[in-house]
Amino acid sequence: MIDWPRVKELREEVGAEDFGEVVDLFLEEVEEVIGKLNDNTDLTQLEQNLHFLKGSALSLGFQAFSSLCQDGERRSAQGEAETVDVPAIIAEYQSSKTIFITELPVRF
Numbered sequence: 001m002i003d004w005p006r007v008k009e010l011r012e013e014v015g016a017e018d019f020g021e022v023v024d025l026f027l028e029e030v031e032e033v034i035g036k037l038n039d040n041t042d043l044t045q046l047e048q049n050l051h052f053l054k055g056s057a058l059s060l061g062f063q064a065f066s067s068l069c070q071d072g073e074r075r076s077a078q079g080e081a082e083t084v085d086v087p088a089i090i091a092e093y094q095s096s097k098t099i100f101i102t103e104l105p106v107r108f
Contacts (some may be wrong), residue, residue, distance in 0.1 A: 001096055003061035004107055010060060011108065022105075026060050027097065032095055037086050038089035046084060053089075062096045065089070 011019045014100040050073040056068035056094050 001062075001064045002100055002103070003063045006058075006061035006063075007100075007107070014108075016099055021058065026056060029095065030056050034090055037090060041078070043081035043084075044055075046081045046086075050076060050084070050089070053093075057096075060100075062093070062100070064074070065096045067091045068092050 005021035010022070014022050025094065030053060033053055036045070036049055050069045054066050054073055055062075057069060068085075068089045072086070072089055075084050
């Protein structure tokens with residue numbers, strides 16, 4: 001679910017002192033887009049929103065969440081946005097976030 005080696009790599013790239021700020025910014029930006037997915041029945045922006053979420057998720061090691069976003073992005077690009085399981089994507093984010101926040105202090 002979480003690619004911990006990627007998280008460690010990011011922490012080393014930005015430095016331990018700035019890592020918390022990067023995590024906070026990531027969560028804030030992702031939560032904003034998740035809110036759009038949650039509130040929006042207009043599927044015209046789904047591909048772009050999932051593209052953003054996919055990239056953000058990869059940056060911070062949310063591997064399973066990123067995979068779901070990638071699949072949804074692909075479906076949207078193929079004109080199948082209505083087949084994207086948005087609730088499953090949101091649930092995976094929430095689950096990944098909980099594991100990340102819970103296990104992060106133990107791993108570093």
